[in-house]
Amino acid sequence: MAAGAAQARSGSRSRIQTENRALITQAALDVFSTDGYRGATVDRIAERAGMSKTNLLYYYPSKEDIYRTVIEQTVEDWLRPFAQIDPDGEPIEELRRYITVKLKMSETSPEASRLFANEIQRGAPLVMEFLTTRLKALVDEKAAVIGTWIDQGRLAPVDPYHLIFAIWATTQHYADFEAQIGALLGSQAKGPGFSEQASHAVLSILLNGIRPR
Amino acid sequence: MAAGAAQARSGSRSRIQTENRALITQAALDVFSTDGYRGATVDRIAERAGMSKTNLLYYYPSKEDIYRTVIEQTVEDWLRPFAQIDPDGEPIEELRRYITVKLKMSETSPEASRLFANEIQRGAPLVMEFLTTRLKALVDEKAAVIGTWIDQGRLAPVDPYHLIFAIWATTQHYADFEAQIGALLGSQAKGPGFSEQASHAVLSILLNGIRPR
DNA sequence: TCCAATTTTGACCAGTTAGTCAAGAAATTT
DNA sequence: AAATTTCTTGACTAACTGGTCAAAATTGGA
Numbered sequence: 001m002a003a004g005a006a007q008a009r010s011g012s013r014s015r016i017q018t019e020n021r022a023l024i025t026q027a028a029l030d031v032f033s034t035d036g037y038r039g040a041t042v043d044r045i046a047e048r049a050g051m052s053k054t055n056l057l058y059y060y061p062s063k064e065d066i067y068r069t070v071i072e073q074t075v076e077d078w079l080r081p082f083a084q085i086d087p088d089g090e091p092i093e094e095l096r097r098y099i100t101v102k103l104k105m106s107e108t109s110p111e112a113s114r115l116f117a118n119e120i121q122r123g124a125p126l127v128m129e130f131l132t133t134r135l136k137a138l139v140d141e142k143a144a145v146i147g148t149w150i151d152q153g154r155l156a157p158v159d160p161y162h163l164i165f166a167i168w169a170t171t172q173h174y175a176d177f178e179a180q181i182g183a184l185l186g187s188q189a190k191g192p193g194f195s196e197q198a199s200h201a202v203l204s205i206l207l208n209g210i211r212p213r
Numbered sequence: 214m215a216a217g218a219a220q221a222r223s224g225s226r227s228r229i230q231t232e233n234r235a236l237i238t239q240a241a242l243d244v245f246s247t248d249g250y251r252g253a254t255v256d257r258i259a260e261r262a263g264m265s266k267t268n269l270l271y272y273y274p275s276k277e278d279i280y281r282t283v284i285e286q287t288v289e290d291w292l293r294p295f296a297q298i299d300p301d302g303e304p305i306e307e308l309r310r311y312i313t314v315k316l317k318m319s320e321t322s323p324e325a326s327r328l329f330a331n332e333i334q335r336g337a338p339l340v341m342e343f344l345t346t347r348l349k350a351l352v353d354e355k356a357a358v359i360g361t362w363i364d365q366g367r368l369a370p371v372d373p374y375h376l377i378f379a380i381w382a383t384t385q386h387y388a389d390f391e392a393q394i395g396a397l398l399g400s401q402a403k404g405p406g407f408s409e410q411a412s413h414a415v416l417s418i419l420l421n422g423i424r425p426r
Numbered sequence: 427t428c429c430a431a432t433t434t435t436g437a438c439c440a441g442t443t444a445g446t447c448a449a450g451a452a453a454t455t456t
Numbered sequence: 457a458a459a460t461t462t463c464t465t466g467a468c469t470a471a472c473t474g475g476t477c478a479a480a481a482t483t484g485g486a
Contacts, residue, residue: 014453014454014462014463016452016453016462016463017462017463020463033334034334034335034336035249035251035335036248036249036251036252036331036335037252038248038249038251038252039249039250039251039252041442041443041444042443042444042445043442043443043444051464051465052464052465052466053444053445053465054445054446054447054464054465054466055463055464055465057444057445057446058462058463058464059463061445062444062445063443063444063445092423092424095423114334117330117334117389117390118249118331118334120389120390120392120393121246121247121327121330121331121389121390121392122247122248122249123247123392124392124393124396128392128396131392131393131396131397132396132397135396135397136396136397136399139397153425154425155423155424155425156417156421156422156423156424156425156426158414158417158418158423159410159413159414161397161398162410162411162414162415162418163414163418163423165383165386165387165390165394166383166386166414166415166418166419168386168390169382169383169385169386169390170378170379170382170383172382173378173379173381173382174378176330176333176334177330177333177334177378177381177382179333179334179336179337179341179344180333180337180344181378183337183341183344183345183348183349184344184345184348184349184352184374185374186349197372197375198375200372201371201372201375201376201379202375202379204369204371205371205375205376205379205419205422206379206418206422206423207422207423207424208369208422208424209369209418209419209420209421209422209423210305210308210368210369210371210376210419210420210422211305211368211369211420211421212366212367212368212369213369213426227432227433227483227484229432229433229482229483230432230433233433254472254473254474255473255474255475256472256473256474264434264435265434265435265436266435266474266475267434267435267436267475267476267477268433268434268435270474270475270476271432271433271434272433274475275474275475276473276474276475
């Protein structure tokens, strides 16, 4: 019996399947994140994955299919630390931890951040449903948590939604605008202590603000 | 005498020239900002500008030429308010004004913001030189100003460069991630009071932080 | 009005791209 | 080792893309 194209939906994955799918998604992440969906070419992804385009299309039947896979993976990774914000934790400590994790993610996988940013900038054609359902539910939930913290006087009174946006914005900026930051800071941005420096500054600004105390 | 293609570099511009060039750059801004450089097609830009592709290419001889024009214009607009930060002004007031202007820009021309973001995310192939020369000089200058303010105790002690990044990140987020914000806030994000609400929240977070006082 | 310059267009071309197909190579099972 | 399944590839196609060209339509000044 001829197995469906690369065991499409079946759970069983051979060693080769697993390896090649990983190679492809990694390559796709690189290419999509710099060239965008339309700008990326299947040929280029295949080349970077070290195989022929035909072979790549054996594993993922279409360009959109690869993109979908990669972006879904990205979204999952992106969501996890946000979901872990603990309503029973110390507010400042919880947010400090979340900000730190997000900054770390921007440092270790800027491509994923850029891929997501790109998708949103295009009007989120693929993840719009995710945004309005799962993400919205989660954001509403966490915004309520932040609201409670504010009511308890454990956090300054700011709109919880905009606070979430501010955290996302500042942390992802280091991935999405990496080229600009590198150009403006020169060698400093590549040095070893940079991420600690950035982390310290971002935390200081978001937690304490810039008004002198 | 046959005039060079659409008076290429000559200063003289007929009424038709002026009108059509404006139509083209506006259309190009829309298309480039959503589809990216490679994803955008000359045909699509022409269609949106309401003319044939051939005619568009009469005014701008190549796709790259249009892109260059649009992005240079964008960069100029983007730089102006930053350059206006006054070393002799009241620090908090100066930064408040700058943040407010940038938020307004995100609201009135989100396409320009997305176009620039897109260019940077691609590794800034076209504006890299601008970043490392003119922009770097200006940022160094303003960072020094902020440093002085901090030394005078008129601003909390934060790294000036990262402060600038934080301001850029938070303000542009409202343009670049418009789709996400709309999806998460629903009707609220389209309402009339929204930009004031966003502005208030961003200013509150950046100026005062989220730690309760 | 008449004429030259400007503006606009359809037909066309060469290069690129996503995806197909049939056949060969490699791995796995029997 | 033979048979079968899985994996890989080169050759190909149809659609699309950036750009050219020559000719037609329009504009504006004399």
